[in-house]
Amino acid sequence: MIRMLFAVAVIGFAAISLWACDSPPEPAPVPEVGTETETASEAASEIAHETSSEVASSGAAPFPYDPPTQLIAGSGPSYTNTKNWAPGICFPLADTPSYANSQVWKPGGYERPDNPSQCAPENYAYPWQDNFCETRTGTNMMCKTGTKGHQGQDIRPKTCKTNTYWAVAAEDGVVTNVASMTVAITGKSSPYRIYRYLHMQSSTLKVAYGDHVVRGQKLGLVSNNLGLKNGVQQYTTIHMHFEVRVAQAETLPDGTVLSANTFVPPYVALVDAYERKLGGDCQTIE
Amino acid sequence: MAGKRTKIRRRIIRKMTHPYVMVTVGMGIVILTPVIGLGLSQLAVAQVAPITATRAPVAQTQQTPAPVTQRPRIDWQAAAARHQRGIVAKTTAAIVSRLPRPELDKTRLPILLPRSGGALKTAQAKLISFGDAYSMNLPQGDGVQITLSGNAAAMPVPSGAISRLEKRAARIQGVLEPVQIDRTEDGWTASFTRFNVTYTADLTCDDSEAAACKTDGYLRTVVADLTDVVMGNAAIAAARAAGANL
Numbered sequence: 236m237i238r239m240l241f242a243v244a245v246i247g248f249a250a251i252s253l254w255a256c257d258s259p260p261e262p263a264p265v266p267e268v269g270t271e272t273e274t275a276s277e278a279a280s281e282i283a284h285e286t287s288s289e290v291a292s293s294g295a296a297p298f299p300y301d302p303p304t305q306l307i308a309g310s311g312p313s314y315t316n317t318k319n320w321a322p323g324i325c326f327p328l329a330d331t332p333s334y335a336n337s338q339v340w341k342p343g344g345y346e347r348p349d350n351p352s353q354c355a356p357e358n359y360a361y362p363w364q365d366n367f368c369e370t371r372t373g374t375n376m377m378c379k380t381g382t383k384g385h386q387g388q389d390i391r392p393k394t395c396k397t398n399t400y401w402a403v404a405a406e407d408g409v410v411t412n413v414a415s416m417t418v419a420i421t422g423k424s425s426p427y428r429i430y431r432y433l434h435m436q437s438s439t440l441k442v443a444y445g446d447h448v449v450r451g452q453k454l455g456l457v458s459n460n461l462g463l464k465n466g467v468q469q470y471t472t473i474h475m476h477f478e479v480r481v482a483q484a485e486t487l488p489d490g491t492v493l494s495a496n497t498f499v500p501p502y503v504a505l506v507d508a509y510e511r512k513l514g515g516d517c518q519t520i521e
Numbered sequence: 522m523a524g525k526r527t528k529i530r531r532r533i534i535r536k537m538t539h540p541y542v543m544v545t546v547g548m549g550i551v552i553l554t555p556v557i558g559l560g561l562s563q564l565a566v567a568q569v570a571p572i573t574a575t576r577a578p579v580a581q582t583q584q585t586p587a588p589v590t591q592r593p594r595i596d597w598q599a600a601a602a603r604h605q606r607g608i609v610a611k612t613t614a615a616i617v618s619r620l621p622r623p624e625l626d627k628t629r630l631p632i633l634l635p636r637s638g639g640a641l642k643t644a645q646a647k648l649i650s651f652g653d654a655y656s657m658n659l660p661q662g663d664g665v666q667i668t669l670s671g672n673a674a675a676m677p678v679p680s681g682a683i684s685r686l687e688k689r690a691a692r693i694q695g696v697l698e699p700v701q702i703d704r705t706e707d708g709w710t711a712s713f714t715r716f717n718v719t720y721t722a723d724l725t726c727d728d729s730e731a732a733a734c735k736t737d738g739y740l741r742t743v744v745a746d747l748t749d750v751v752m753g754n755a756a757i758a759a760a761r762a763a764g765a766n767l
Contacts, residue, residue, distance in 0.1 A: 374703040376686050386705065409649050411656040412668050415727035417707050425674040426590045427654035433706055444658060445649060462707060463664070463728040476706065482719040484593055484675035485683040492593040493683040494675050494719040495701045496712040 296513035300335070300363035303502045310340045311369035312380040314500055321428055321479050321504040324405040325450045325517035327390070328457065328475060333400075334391040335363040335505060338472045339371075353472040354395035363509075367500040376497055386498040387431070387478035388505060397473045398436045398456045403519055404448040405430045405479075405508075413444050416462040418454055423447075426481055429496075433476035434460050452520040477501055590674045592653065593717040594763075600631035600716045601765035603750035612636060613749050616643040620657075624650040626753035630673040630718050632657070639746035640739070641667060652755075664727025665734075667743055672719045691737075695745045702737050709740045722747070 303317045326333075336358065340346045343353025368375060368384035378384035392400035404420055406428065412419035415437060422428045435455035442454050461469035479501045484494035511517065607613035616634055617625070625632070628650040635641040647658045654672040661667060690699030691711075700713040708725040722743050726734035733739040752760065757767055 373705055376689075376701065376703075382689075386703075409651075409656075411649060411670070412658065412666065412723070412725065414666060414707055414725040415664060417725060419668075421649070421651065421654070421656055421670070423651055425653060426676055427651055427672050427674060429670075445647065463730075465730045466728060469729070482672040482675040483678045483683065484591060484714075484719065485678050485680060486593070487684065492714055492717045493687075494593075494712075494714045494717075495683050495686070496670070496672065496710075496719050496721040497701075498703075 295507075295510040295516075297510060298332075298363075298513060299361040300506055301365065303365050303500065303506070306365055306369055307337055307340045310337060310346070310366070311371075311384055312378045313365075314368045314377050314379055314384070316377060316500060317503055318499075319503045319507060320481055320499040321405065321430075321501065322507065324430075324504055324508050325403060326505065326508040326512040327402055327405050327430070327432065327477050328392055329401040329403050329451075329453065329519040330393045331509075331512060332361075332393060333509070334359055334361070335365075335388055335502070335509075336391065337364060337366040337369055338389040338391070338474045338476075339369065340366070343472050358391055359393075359395060363502075363506065365500070365502040367502055376495065377499060387433070387476050388501045390475045390477055390505070391473065392457045392475070395473060397458050398439065400457045401453045401519065402432050402435055402455055402457055402475055403517075404450055404452045404454060405477075407449050408447075410442045410444055410446045410448060413440065413442070414462075416460045418442065420448060420454075429478075429480040431476075431478035431480070433478070434458055434471055434474060436460055449520060451517045477505070479504065591677045592674050595630060595673060595718060595759070596716040597631075597760035597763040597765040600750055600752065600756075601760045601767050603748075604631065604752045604760075605767070607634070607749045607751065613751050616646055617751050619643065619646050620648045620751075622753075624648045624655070625751070627652055627755050628655045628753050629653055629755045629759055630655070630671050631716055631750045631752055631756060632671060633669060633715070633720055633747045634749040634751055635659075635743070635746045636748045640742045641746055661733070663731065665731055666723075666725045668721075668723040668725070669747070670721045670723070672721075675719055691741065693741050693745050695748075700741075700744055702740065704737070708734050709737050711737075711740050711744050713744070720747070 304313045304315065306313050338344050341358050342350035342355035343358065366385055366389055367387065368378040371383060371385045373384070373386050374382060375384035375386050406420070406422040407424070408420040408422040410418060411421045411429070416433055416435070418432045418435060418440065420430045422430070432454060434457070436458035437460060440455040442448060448454070457473065457475045459470045459473045461471040463469065479499050480496055481499050482494055482496045484492050486492050508517070613634055615637060625648060629652055632655060635643060641659055642661050643659060645660045649656045653674050654670065656668060656670045659667040659669065686701060687699055691702045693700055698713040698715055700711050702709065702711045708723065710724070711722045713720055722740060724733060724740045724743070760767055
């Protein structure tokens with residue numbers, strides 16, 4: 236009897252050991268990109284991505300982030316629409332970790348005179364925080380108040396070093412504007428989103444007006460460039476201001492179409508893109 | 522009776538201290554420890570998850586079906602009339618001659634042009650076509666740029682999403698349509714619907730103190746000047762197919 240028990244124990248131990256070695260790690264959750272109720276052809280063009288299989292095949296790694304619309308308390312009206320407005324985009328910074336949070340309401344921002352250091356550790360730490368519709372001078376119809384609000388998402392690069400980390404194209408497209416602190420890319424597929432990248436270093440931009448770019452292609456270095464004021468260079472904190480604009484249309488009962496090309500909240504798309512980035516999606520292209 | 526119980530107890534103890542039993546118990550501890558540990562760690566992760574990773578809201582959002590992009594029927598009759606008017610009056614010839622013909626011809630929507638002699642300089646006009654959308658860049662000098670874009674595709678939004686904004690839309694003299702004007706981080710933007718197409722005029726200033734960007738006045742003038750239309754081969758074909766007299 237005892238010998239039997241011993242034999243069973245040895246076999247059981249061996250079996251569990253083998254199972255533990257062979258069992259693959261739990262697969263990271265793959266974002267449900269491209270599973271919307273669209274026709275196949277629509278989905279292929281609307282996902283900001285040429286090869287959706289790349290998205291499906293690459294893993295996704297969760298990371299700590301605050302929910303969309305949850306802004307720093309008292310920082311602005313926020314918004315309600317939490318749709319993923321740009322599914323499948325490439326995360327617009329080449330290096331990880333990167334930190335989405337407010338460059339105004341965190342240390343070093345003009346709403347934080349108590350802590351003037353933009354390099355404070357809390358700026359370069361998780362969790363991510365949404366800051367679309369934070370109070371700003373720009374107007375934004377997507378905000379709860381429908382009036383003023385931040386038109387994009389601020390993202391800090393890996394460390395508090397300027398002109399070091401690359402911004403990359405979110406989608407295949409064409410450079411349709413280059414200004415003193417702005418590069419705009421229009422996606423080449425419907426719905427022809429416009430991505431605006433602000434505050435890159437002008438002198439090291441790798442793209443010019445009319446250039447065709449591919450997803451993940453280097454555009455320029457994340458910097459603190461705030462353009463000019465009376466001919467004098469101005470500076471902000473080191474961050475990327477990332478905007479997405481999408482044409483939206485409402486059809487009235489009489490058939491009249493009302494449309495507007497509006498800023499949309501990028502946070503949900505960025506969380507999705509970053510998880511894929513951490514899982515190996517979106518290689519940087521020179 | 523008591524002696525019998527003591528004998529049985531001694532026999533049990535002897536059996537328990539047998540090497541086989543000792544090894545079996547040891548094996549059991551070795552096997553069960555990681556299994557229990559794994560279970561406890563999973564439990565701990567599950568309890569900590571809401572604090573460190575708030576995945577649920579986004580996952581829920583991603584399950585929301587995204588609406589299909591719609592392509593509202595372009596009002597080709599109205600667009601063709603404007604196109605013809607520009608050809609007859611020869612007001613569009615100069616700027617059209619500067620635009621790259623292949624880009625123009627593959628654009629399947631009416632391209633808005635500034636009226637000749639208006640506020641906009643068109644000498645360095647550049648056009649990029651995406652077929653159902655286009656972008657035209659018009660440098661104005663001194664770091665001021667106007668980017669005009671048209672998009673025949675749009676994401677449908679629920680009733681009220683755009684119309685509720687009508688009351689804040691600008692009414693510009695000479696412009697029929699209400700215009701949404703917003704200040705941006707580097708200038709101004711105006712958006713409106715004409716021929717059922719979404720048109721946008723973006724103004725960017727390299728210098729925030731540039732006169733063109735101090736108010737939305739300059740951009741309003743630009744929008745008021747967008748009175749002409751040009752159509753390339755693809756647009757003309759689409760207009761004819763829709764019954765326009767071209």
